[in-house]
Ligand SMILES: [Ca+2]
């Protein structure tokens with residue numbers, strides 16, 4: 001009887017695990033490609049670039065398997081948050097020869113002759129959720145032709161908000 005109970009518990013846990021939509025971390029990610037650390041200024045505008053290394057025959061992500069209409073940026077802060085992207089392009093900006101450097105930012109890399117996926121996200125959209133406690137960012141997508149979610153590895157970021165510079169109080173005429 002005890003064995004049956006254990007088996008039922010095990011099968012229930014297995015069913016629960018299978019039912020959770022998994023976002024697997026796969027390809028190497030470089031927030032602000034080519035630089036480390038990766039500062040994110042909460043008072044800046046413009047866009048932040050995030051590169052996902054293409055498949056070089058050994059490592060990286062097979063970018064042809066991505067449904068590009070589903071691309072989003074994901075970051076962790078009080079739970080995982082998803083943010084819509086501004087645009088994407090294919091450029092050779094990083095390589096996948098170095099292991100991701102979690103918990104430090106990924107090492108500075110250079111192109112390797114293989115195109116990478118470069119995603120741009122607006123700071124205005126990031127700022128809706130991002131807070132100084134946010135420490136990691138990556139790109140997620142649905143696999144082409146299916147509703148299965150996948151994603152690149154996490155990269156480390158440093159979110160900060162520069163203090164206001166007080167205006168000088170000048171006396172005089
Ligand atoms: Ca970087």
Ligand SMILES: [Ca+2]
Pocket residue numbers: 053054091092093094095096110111112113114115116
């Ligand atoms: Ca590359």
